[in-house]
Amino acid sequence: MAPLVILITVTLVLIVARRCGIGRLQHPVDALRGGLAAMFTATGSAHFVGMRQELIAMVPPGLPAPGMLVTITGVLELLGVVGLLWHRQTAYWSAIGLTALLVAIFPANVHAALAHQSSAFEDQLVPRTIMQLVFLAATITVVARTRPVRALSLR
Numbered sequence: 001m002a003p004l005v006i007l008i009t010v011t012l013v014l015i016v017a018r019r020c021g022i023g024r025l026q027h028p029v030d031a032l033r034g035g036l037a038a039m040f041t042a043t044g045s046a047h048f049v050g051m052r053q054e055l056i057a058m059v060p061p062g063l064p065a066p067g068m069l070v071t072i073t074g075v076l077e078l079l080g081v082v083g084l085l086w087h088r089q090t091a092y093w094s095a096i097g098l099t100a101l102l103v104a105i106f107p108a109n110v111h112a113a114l115a116h117q118s119s120a121f122e123d124q125l126v127p128r129t130i131m132q133l134v135f136l137a138a139t140i141t142v143v144a145r146t147r148p149v150r151a152l153s154l155r
Helices: 002-019 028-046 052-058 066-086 088-114 125-145
Strands: none
Touching: 002 028, 002 125, 028 066, 028 088, 028 125, 052 066, 052 088, 066 088, 088 125
């Protein structure tokens, strides 16, 4: 639940700041980029400190080197944060990559929910799926709103 709270809270704070003229956000999607960056900073960091063992346990059986997979996905999340914040064009590509990553790691969430690795409500299959859909909607919105525009050719 914490990633969802982070995403919503940071995005709303940035929207309010933009409307009040605080900061340098130029486009409404910039607030969502900031919210996603905060969320993926938290989740990416958890791959290395705090929840590493729980994340390794979530990796479905049959996948090789669960520890390495958790490390790789954590690095990809943190690289995605850099891309989201660097520039609108890198935000586009980062959001595509983070969308793919969310889809790729969803089986780990399903495995953890079905194996009852946590009794917390938000870790059950339906709430976790709904949260994942919210995260996907956010990354897809960034893709749609930061898509590079090609110059028209009149040839």
